[in-house]
Amino acid sequence: MISFTKIKLYGNKKGMDFMRVSQLLNPTLREVPAEAEIVSHQLMVRAGLIRKSAAGVYTYLPLGLRVLKKIENIVRQEMDAKGGQEILMPVIQPAELWKESGRWDIYGAELFRLKDRHNREFCLGPTHEEIITDLIRGEVRSYKQLPLLLYQIQNKYRDERRPRFGLMRGREFIMKDLYSFDQDEAGLNKSYQKMYDAYCRIFSRCGLRFRPVEADAGAIGGTGGTHEFMVLADSGENGVVYCPDCNYAANVEKAECRPQAIEDVEIDDQRKLVHTPEVGTIDEVCKFLAVPKTRLIKSLLYQGDDRVFLVLIRGDRELNEIKLNNALGGFVSLQLASPDVVEKTLGCKPGFVGPIDVPAGLLVIADEEVPLLKRAVCGANKADYHFVDTVPSQDFRIDQVFDLRTVEPGEACLKCGAPLKEARGIEVGQVFKLGTKYSKALGAVYLDENGEERPCVMGCYGVGVSRSMASSIEQNHDDAGIIWPIPIAPYHCIIVPVSTKDAQVVEAAEKLYQDLQRLGVEVLLDDRDERAGVKFKDADLVGYPLRVTIGSKTLGNGQVELRERKTGETQLVLVEEVAQQVKNIIDKANSF
Amino acid sequence: MISFTKIKLYGNKKGMDFMRVSQLLNPTLREVPAEAEIVSHQLMVRAGLIRKSAAGVYTYLPLGLRVLKKIENIVRQEMDAKGGQEILMPVIQPAELWKESGRWDIYGAELFRLKDRHNREFCLGPTHEEIITDLIRGEVRSYKQLPLLLYQIQNKYRDERRPRFGLMRGREFIMKDLYSFDQDEAGLNKSYQKMYDAYCRIFSRCGLRFRPVEADAGAIGGTGGTHEFMVLADSGENGVVYCPDCNYAANVEKAECRPQAIEDVEIDDQRKLVHTPEVGTIDEVCKFLAVPKTRLIKSLLYQGDDRVFLVLIRGDRELNEIKLNNALGGFVSLQLASPDVVEKTLGCKPGFVGPIDVPAGLLVIADEEVPLLKRAVCGANKADYHFVDTVPSQDFRIDQVFDLRTVEPGEACLKCGAPLKEARGIEVGQVFKLGTKYSKALGAVYLDENGEERPCVMGCYGVGVSRSMASSIEQNHDDAGIIWPIPIAPYHCIIVPVSTKDAQVVEAAEKLYQDLQRLGVEVLLDDRDERAGVKFKDADLVGYPLRVTIGSKTLGNGQVELRERKTGETQLVLVEEVAQQVKNIIDKANSF
Structure with a gap:
């Protein structure tokens, strides 16, 4: 055995929580960087917290990293307090697992994909359901091992088409993701509540003004509930409606609507075909025919994957494509049918589509408010013609009715009836009931007390760590710069x-x-x-x-x-x- | 402004440094996993510290992550103590920077490469010289801002041809990398010494038995010195020679050799061409001709990039390709010439290559010991023939002489003359004088006291964090399992x-x-x-x-x-x- 050089050790137990500014790498700027659109991005660059390394890819300078670590530690403490166990999963994930879950083909262009030297496919993890479910199927055998709450804090990747807003919409960003594994729905509900509570504590401790809102399940899938944690800021990319009188709040994508009938009288008149030359928009049609938009039916031919169907909604309402997609069971791709498809299906241009005399095989679905109309205008499937005085269900077929529209501020809260208000929000966290989607796909099963094999019931819970940092600046700044809450100040x-x-x-x-x-x-x-x-x-x-x-x-x-x-x-x-x-x-x- | 739900906060300041085993995800195994070749890999899997997610890609389970974090914190404290500032650079790096430094084309198959949705090229960072030099060229203007010691602890990527040994040779692994920026060589030497000292403290605190050894500069480039920190273990992939009497120690790849003459007498005989049928290996030739291997000259035709040259070394010695490559200024690719090239250059098969009557344009380089030979055997560039009794420099041309051989245990220490010993080592750290290679290539310059522009003088310093964890197990275990040193125990x-x-x-x-x-x-x-x-x-x-x-x-x-x-x-x-x-x-x- 080699005899070692004696090394003299001296005391230095703590990290450096003090520094001389002359030695600190903290390049501040007086000018607002041209590329920075929102205030958090501007201030993070100006205050020397971050620097861009590539589009949507940043280097954290010393002060920026200190803030990040403080948020991470708050997150870590709150996860631990709920019984979460920290692990660290890989960034590069084998394609095989994503093929098992079925997401390899459907995830789309946002997934960074790469091949190794042996031509095996990998992706850079945007999320870790596959990896953790693969881990659990190998390690969990018995109900005695459940529940499990496992989390990590790590880089995530999303190949945004247009990265922007600094850390708000980056391509490499830091998230905490926790996954819960329970025996049943009741267990999942408990885990979900734990995380919901922990998230409230995390964002409170970070000094953020936030609100948990009901949200849509989106691309992660799963059948259970989900809440988004929204930091309220004008620069937010999400619309939120909330009730000032009760605790109801929801993402506008998700917020349920109560159908509202318009006052009108029933008529005996037969529908009439009217020549409507040179009118294209809904406004023009209504003006030409002298009817309010509330009495017009927008008829939209949609294509969901390979399936074509007709969607009807009142002329004054906004169709909510997320509700539409959920109503029909979830398509990978959902979009307005191309003019070619419209021509082929209905023999007209998109501007004149209507529900009358459509082919027998074409599914017609309508927003809840459409059947309430007593006399309506609609396209005639013929260039420059509309029908007036049509009566839904009498003049045309409606196969299915759903809540398909986007809620509007001022509408009555579904819970208490008070008029809803609207705000902009930045999503900094989401809690999500996954159910058995991944455990069934990958075979993460356990033996219950009776020795029967059952799939684990899962939840997933994310916090945008780097985004929380940016969000705090959106909420806490003035003309002179950033105003850090003490718990996350550098x-x-x-x-x-x-x-x-x-x-x-x-x-x-x-x-x-x-x-x-x-x-x-x-x-x-x-x-x-x-x-x-x-x-x-x-x-x-x-x-x-x-x-x-x-x-x-x-x-x-x-x-x-x-x-x-x-x-x-x-x-x-x-x-x-x-x-x-x-x-x-x-x-x-x-x-x- | 929205009125927020009141959130009751309760006390929980610390992370969880305690746990009930019934709740801990710690799947232990009694059997040795088949794929694990070395003891650290076996024990990390058996003790439930890690699980494989893909070849060379691991998930750290709770106990494994705790050890990792402890090593990280020791590293962090020692970096901070030397004035290091922690930053965090991106994992995905734009190809443009690697093209500026010239490494994009030469880095080879170990670099994970990928394209984003706009077809722009990126790599997963195996190291961060380009990114940090790009940062510094944007932020440093004056000598007053130097020196700077910037570091990060982060995932690194290397697309190993054959990942193995668990965390020892993974494709995704955790490193600390620090980069120093100084005004001049004197400053670099100071920064280098700081890091050298810090590394000694780090590995001591981790409870590792290690030795800093002189090493070769390798692929990172740079002209200055470099030391590797070797943890001594039989499973180590590196050979180390060291002197038991003085503090000399070096990687065998690097260790300088003192040329040794063999006893022999000068002869007057002319060289003779001898028929040597059906002998291929050096052993066979020597046996056939009844000469010791010390009197045979191995003649090897090498190809460095597009250049072909002849290398001569004594028959009992091992050619050190790293020394060879350094001697000739560094090729991107260096390998034995193919039989085709040998045939074309010398008109014979590789087994019969020799230095006599080679083409005038062919560079002949020899190890220092070759000119000391008084009568030698060598190939005749003709199938089944060798020359005997040749005299170097008289019978054939030697253009350049270098130390080209690998040192052998028992040779005299160059510093003190004592016989060197050999050991196996695991490289857990390296300190490296880069000089101005990257700062010149990317234009990271500063204005000195006289207002003159000069390139920053750089160093880089790495610690394999995950590998240190594995190394500790190689040194600290028994038949029952791991024996953690207290400072890094889970x-x-x-x-x-x-x-x-x-x-x-x-x-x-x-x-x-x-x-x-x-x-x-x-x-x-x-x-x-x-x-x-x-x-x-x-x-x-x-x-x-x-x-x-x-x-x-x-x-x-x-x-x-x-x-x-x-x-x-x-x-x-x-x-x-x-x-x-x-x-x-x-x-x-x-x-x-």
């Missing part, structure tokens, strides 16, 4: 000596820097040889919660200035008391 | 109640479990309804440093059994004292 406090030439000021700053370190406050000392104004601007831009300014004037009275970034309030504090005061403010904010 | 201590039916035993176990938690000891309670033997076997297999066994017999005397995994030593300890005793052992091991 550092708690920055010390700004007004002059680096005044020995007393420098000495007081150095002493406070040491004192705050000793108290466990995460502290920066802005020791740069810059004007005070530059230092203040940078401190405001990065958004440290507390700033202690040390100048010769106040120091003459034994005082320093303590300023809160959020309120802008300043106070003079005795130099020997400021460290403890800072510590108290931090501790109060971090107590939960 | 949990410090496991409590084993011998019976789960004895109320007193259960109560004592539960109390100790609480007490140890309160003391901050990472503790497991094996509350499973299993026989004590099964629990002991699992505890030994996973390798927790300390085990407290609670049985009714000793408990009757107010005692429990404390056992150290490493030594197997057990002692009876008073039940009210055991928690503090455990705590003391842990603290002592973690003090550094």
Whole structure:
């Protein structure tokens, strides 16, 4: 055996929660970067938190990474508190598993795919249902091993067609994903509730103003319920409706509608074919015929995978394609039929499609409000002609009726009747009842108490870690920069000596820097040889919660200035008391 | 603004450093998995630390991830202590940067490559010189910003032809990589020494027996020095020579050789062409001609990229292709010339190549020992013929002489003359002086004190985090399983109640479990309804440093059994004292 060089070890147990700004890689910018459309993206670049490495792909600089790690740790603590066990699954996933689940072919262009040197196919995981179900089918045998809550915090990949908004819609981003495995639906419901509660705590602790909303199951599949956790911000890409009187809130994609009849009288008139030349849009048709949009039936020929069907909805309503797809059982691809298909199916152009005298084999489905119409206008399947005074179900066939429209603000809440309001939201988390979709496909089964084989009942639960960071900035900023909530701030406090030439000021700053370190406050000392104004601007831009300014004037009275970034309030504090005061403010904010 | 649901928050500040085994996903196996060739791979699978997701791609289960995180934290602390700043760079890297550095075309099949939906090329980073140099060229302007030490801990990718040995040679693995940017060579030398020292501390703290060895620069490029940190283990893929008397140690690929002359007499004889039918190997030739291998010249026609040259080395020596490649300035591809090329160049088969009367344009290079030969045998460039009694430089041309051979154990240390010894090593870290290769290629320049533009002088420094975990097991195990050093153990201590039916035993176990938690000891309670033997076997297999066994017999005397995994030593300890005793052992091991 080799005799080793003796290595002298010295004490250094903690990570570095303090730093001199002169040594910190924190390149701040005064100008707004041209490519950054939303404020969080602008401020993250300007404050030197991130830099772009490729479209939708970022490098986290030291301060950005610190925020990220703080959010990760909050997530980790709350997952652990609910009995979650942290694991780490691979980023590169073999295609075989995705073929077993059936998602390899249907996931589409957002899946990054690659081949290894032996030409075997892989993808970069956008999510890990396949990998974890494969793990569980190998390791779980008995009901005694359930429930299991397994999570990881890791890079995820989505080949966005148009990556933008910085960390909001990146191609490489960081998520926490937890998967629950239970014996039955009752177990799943418990796991789901645990995660729902944990998510409320996570986003509260991160200082986010958020709302859990009912949501659509989307591409992950599964039959159970799902909630999205929406951070409310004008830049949000999601529409949310909520009731100001009760706790109802939903993604507009999902929000159920109560059908509303319009006042009208029944008529005895037969329907009439009317020449409607040179009118194309619904507005033009209504104007030409002098009828309100509420009495027009929009007739839309849709193609879901290989199947063609006719969809009817009132002229003043917006068709909700997600509801449409769910109503018909879920197509991989759903879109308006091309003009060719319309011509072939109904013998006319898309603008004149109508439900009357359509081929016997064509499925006709209608929004709930259509059968309530008493006399309606519709296309005649003939160029430049419409029918007026048609009566649904009498003049034409309706095969199935569903809630197919998008809710509108002002409509009555389904729960309490109060008028709904609308907001914009950023989705930072989702909890999802998967059921047995993946456990059945991949054979993740267990033996129950009676020795019978049953599939695990699964849930999945995601938190967008990097997106939560961006969302916090959307909610917490002003013209000067970011305003971090203390629990996720990159550092708690920055010390700004007004002059680096005044020995007393420098000495007081150095002493406070040491004192705050000793108290466990995460502290920066802005020791740069810059004007005070530059230092203040940078401190405001990065958004440290507390700033202690040390100048010769106040120091003459034994005082320093303590300023809160959020309120802008300043106070003079005795130099020997400021460290403890800072510590108290931090501790109060971090107590939960 | 929406009014939010009130969320009640409760206290839970710490992560979970305690757990009941009944709830832990820790699937242990009694059998050795067939595919696992080395002990660390076998034990990691058997102890339920990892599971394979694809060839060379693993999932870390809860206990495996805990070990990994501990190593990561040790690495992080030591990097921070040297002024390193943690950042996080992307896994997917745009091809453009690799084309700028020139590595896109030369990196070969080990680089995982992929295209996005717009057909743009990316790779999965095996290393991050390009990304970080791109970052620095955008952010660093002045010498005042240097030095910079930036690091990350992250997944790395290498498309191994034959992934094996578990985490030792995976395709997705975890590394710490730090990059240093300095003004000049003197600065680089300082940064290099900092990292060298930090690495010694890291591997010491991880409880590894290791040795820094001089190494070859390899594919990363750069002109300066490099050391590899080798964990010594029989399963190591690297050969290491070291001097037992001084501190010299080197990778065999790199170790310099002192040329050794063999005793021989000069002769006046002219060289003779000898018919040597049906002899192929060197052994056969020597036997046929009755000469020792030391007097034979191996003549090898090599092809480096598009260039062909002849290499001469003594018959008893092993040609070191890495030295050969370095000697000639570095080829992208270097290999023995194919029989076709040999035929075309010298008109014979590879077995009969020799240096005499070769074409004038053919470069002939020789190991230092070849010119020292006084009468040698060599091929005649003619099937079934050799020359004997040839005299180098007289009978044939030697254009250049280098140290081209691989060192052998027993040779004299170049520093002190003592006989060198040989060992096997696992490379867990490397420190590397890159110089200006990347900063020049990508234009990462700064203005010096005189306002002149100069390229940053770079270094790079890697630690194989997942590989360190495997290496620790190679060094620390016995027939029963893993023996974790305390600083990287998944949990410090496991409590084993011998019976789960004895109320007193259960109560004592539960109390100790609480007490140890309160003391901050990472503790497991094996509350499973299993026989004590099964629990002991699992505890030994996973390798927790300390085990407290609670049985009714000793408990009757107010005692429990404390056992150290490493030594197997057990002692009876008073039940009210055991928690503090455990705590003391842990603290002592973690003090550094």
